[in-house]
Amino acid sequence: MKLPVDAIYFISLPKASQRRNRLFHTIRHITDKHGNAPQWIKANDGNKPGHVVDNSLKKSKKRPNMSLGEIGCCASHREVWTTIVQNGHETALVLEDDARFEWPKLEALVENFDKLPDFDFLHLGWEYYAGYKEQTIEKVAIPELPNLWKGDGMWLTHAYIITNHCALDWLKKTVVQTNGLDAMTADMQSSCNAYGFKPCIAYQERGTSGTLRSQIHHTG
16 A cells, blocks of 8 residues: 655664564555655664753653653654655654554545645544643544544654654754653644544554553653
8 A cells, every 4th residue: 555655664672573573564565655665763762862851841740750761752753853854755654663553544544635634743543641731622524534633632653644844843842852752742733733533543552461562651
């Protein structure tokens, strides 16, 4: 399946070979619109992030210091955004290695991509976490894509499409990390044309216990 984006990038730690193999089993079926296979961006483990981390600006003081996982997650996505900007991609799909697709919904997105409103950020499977801030959200009336919403407060970063302009803007806004990337992107969505699908097109794989396979220790 050719997706209507200029590139597809997936983020994975070098040591996470089992997670990556499960992802390969999923993404072997997709290419970008030029026929190129998804490209691996090696995840940052948080020890050398390449950006400033300021815990004093963190909104939640319950756990005052960001975890290495949260720092590495932010650094990894910033690396992808840098690559998008440097390569001049108009749009790119960004995946984490626990992303999985609802294939009929992905096919519907591809078939109806030209019906989407102009967007900067398109989330393929968001959740909302109450208590962080009040979410501003509204349903978008596209019969072929009935699960589309416009607004902010869309959490999770496992699967999204981002434009070159938005990638550049978010690079500037995350030079100083003030929280986990989920929280920061949920905030930054309020200053761009952000849309997202709920129920999802892409979800996070769960383990046998039913919990998410995320490697990140979130501090809220």
